[in-house]
Amino acid sequence: MVRLRVIPCLDVKDGRVVKGVRFQGLRDAGDPVERAVAYAESGADELCLLDVSATREGRASAVETVRAVRAAIGIPLTVGGGVRRIEDAARLLDAGADKVAVNTAALERPELIAEIKARLGAQCTVLSLDAARREDAERPDSPPSWEVVVAGGTRRTGTDAIEWARRAVSLGAGEILATSWDRDGTGDGYDAELLRALAGAVSVPLIASGGARTAGHMETALDAGASAVLAASIFHDGVTTVRQIKLELARSGRDVRLPLCPPSVQ
Amino acid sequence: MSPDVVLVRTGVANVASVTAALQRLGVEPRLSDDPAVIRGAAAVVLPGVGAFGAGMERLDAAGLVTPLRARVERGEPTLAVCLGLQLLGLESEEEPGVPGLGVAPTRTRRLTGAPRLPHFGWNQVEPDPGCTMLAAGEAYFAHSFRLDDSPALAAEGWSVARSLEGEPFVAAIERGAVLGCQFHPELSGTYGAALLERWLERAALTLSGGAA
Numbered sequence: 001m002v003r004l005r006v007i008p009c010l011d012v013k014d015g016r017v018v019k020g021v022r023f024q025g026l027r028d029a030g031d032p033v034e035r036a037v038a039y040a041e042s043g044a045d046e047l048c049l050l051d052v053s054a055t056r057e058g059r060a061s062a063v064e065t066v067r068a069v070r071a072a073i074g075i076p077l078t079v080g081g082g083v084r085r086i087e088d089a090a091r092l093l094d095a096g097a098d099k100v101a102v103n104t105a106a107l108e109r110p111e112l113i114a115e116i117k118a119r120l121g122a123q124c125t126v127l128s129l130d131a132a133r134r135e136d137a138e139r140p141d142s143p144p145s146w147e148v149v150v151a152g153g154t155r156r157t158g159t160d161a162i163e164w165a166r167r168a169v170s171l172g173a174g175e176i177l178a179t180s181w182d183r184d185g186t187g188d189g190y191d192a193e194l195l196r197a198l199a200g201a202v203s204v205p206l207i208a209s210g211g212a213r214t215a216g217h218m219e220t221a222l223d224a225g226a227s228a229v230l231a232a233s234i235f236h237d238g239v240t241t242v243r244q245i246k247l248e249l250a251r252s253g254r255d256v257r258l259p260l261c262p263p264s265v266q
Numbered sequence: 267m268s269p270d271v272v273l274v275r276t277g278v279a280n281v282a283s284v285t286a287a288l289q290r291l292g293v294e295p296r297l298s299d300d301p302a303v304i305r306g307a308a309a310v311v312l313p314g315v316g317a318f319g320a321g322m323e324r325l326d327a328a329g330l331v332t333p334l335r336a337r338v339e340r341g342e343p344t345l346a347v348c349l350g351l352q353l354l355g356l357e358s359e360e361e362p363g364v365p366g367l368g369v370a371p372t373r374t375r376r377l378t379g380a381p382r383l384p385h386f387g388w389n390q391v392e393p394d395p396g397c398t399m400l401a402a403g404e405a406y407f408a409h410s411f412r413l414d415d416s417p418a419l420a421a422e423g424w425s426v427a428r429s430l431e432g433e434p435f436v437a438a439i440e441r442g443a444v445l446g447c448q449f450h451p452e453l454s455g456t457y458g459a460a461l462l463e464r465w466l467e468r469a470a471l472t473l474s475g476g477a478a
Binding site: 001002003004005040045067070071074075076077093094095096097098099119120121122123124174175203204205206227228257 | 280282283286287289290314316317380382383384385386387388389404406407408409410430431450452453454455456458459
């Protein structure tokens with residue numbers, strides 16, 4: 001059976017790794033290539049690289065960073081941020097991305113997903129979904145629901161996150177990277193209810209994102225139906241390592257890929 | 267001495283990851299869709315090219331069907347990755363009626379029984395005892411279709427490595443200096459790098475007239 005995946009995420013702005021809380025208050029978190037190499041050696045199953053400056057400031061995607069990271073690591077690389085046209089996706093693939101994540105532009109023009117799928121295949125087409133819980137003060141007991149947020153989390157769209165995921169998969173998305181806006185950077189754990197709702201709505205693999213701090217959080221996400229768990233802050237800040245997380249998951253009986261040799265420096 | 271490696275230019279395939287993996291092993295691959303180059307190259311890599319039908323159409327349009335077929339039949343160093351492996355077969359459920367290169371006597375069907383598709387991620391590869399390049403270990407897969415594990419493969423001299431996702435399926439095949447992988451060696455970390463190195467060594471040995 002396929003192993004559960006642990007995916008460090010590099011949010012990149014102006015060639016540097018950054019990280020904030022709920023997409024805001026970005027602080028420097030190092031050099032992308034150094035980070036990528038360290039995470040790959042620590043046992044990362046894939047890497048995710050998101051150009052967080054792209055949407056808000058209209059920047060072209062971090063093609064040079066992708067090229068440099070690709071040259072250095074031999075594990076899969078998903079790249080997102082600012083992918084507005086099929087040409088953007090093709091350029092990222094040429095630079096060394098293996099999967100391309102679409103977000104805001106696909107919401108504005110869903111056919112973008114079908115275009116990328118037709119040219120590059122569903123295995124290259126990832127929907128990056130940023131979801132925020134809807135607050136319903138009138139009916140606090142109503143079942144939870146989520147809406148899609150865009151523009152770095154600054155704008156709520158009113159679009160139902162679960163419906164959008166379903167539509168994106170019908171258009172050709174081969175994977176969903178589901179980020180909980182409410183949990184992003186908080187360390188409060190993934191939004192398991194969001195993951196459960198998405199896992200029930202679509203049959204493609206689901207990457208849990210937003211809020212991870214412990215291996216226990218990751219187990220909750222996997223139990224909710226996620227195939228992979230993504231984290232950024234805990235790895236950047238040295239709270240834990242990919243290797244440590246995977247050892248803990250393995251100890252709990254989870255099927256993960258463990259690095260063969262312990263790194264000389266832990 | 268590293269052999270001269272040519273990557274088949276298929277238009278949309280992701281060749282950057284394969285290129286980077288070979289460069290890390292000290293090989294600088296050339297990119298070409300010229301039939302004469304593909305015919306004469308010391309070693310050729312056929313990467314994945316999206317969908318089966320579009321892939322065969324492109325190989326056909328570029329005049330590469332005959333040169334690729336000839337390479338595999340003669341046992342010349344050739345590596346086919348992901349869809350590239352499926353193209354070696356007779357046909358695919360993904361595009362009924364479109365013949366493949368037909369050099370591996372088996373068919374491609376949708377992976378059934380997997381909890382989620384595409385099958386993304388690391389999975390265990392278990393080679394037959396006859397495999398000399400393929401080793402046991404974990405490799406990275408990204409696909410929804412896979413080759414049938416047909417007895418005809420062994421009958422025509424192919425050794426098979428298998429994997430399991432809902433059902434057993436062909437993870438890779440090898441015969442002499444020809445290697446076809448459903449997984450992506452270029453994305454399979456140290457496992458993949460070691461496999462690429464063994465293939466390059468086999469290619470060099472074959473070219474020097476050593477053994478096939």
